[in-house]
Amino acid sequence: MCTRGSAVAGGAGKPRLGVGASGGRRILASVVQMEGFEIDGAMTREQAAHQPRIEVSGETGIAIEADVPADLAAELLTVARTA
Secondary structure, three states, X not given: OOEEEEEEEEEOOEEEEEEEEEEOXXXXXXXXXXXXXXXXXXXXXXXXXXXXXXXXXXXXXXEEOOOXXXXXXXXXXXXXXXX
């Protein structure tokens, strides 16, 4: 599978951020999460790249990186089981 995605985000009629990715589900999910870290978390690109991420596109449930805080990981797993 090879999918592609791109996005431009901005405000006041001016682009602020443009990203794109080509690859499988995990790559696209990672790019979208990085965008969220940059836009909502006001992080730099480098800060966003070093944040732990989750992946939920597979059939086996949720994949959580080891750096995600334990309490958040537990909550995510609880939500994933009830979805």
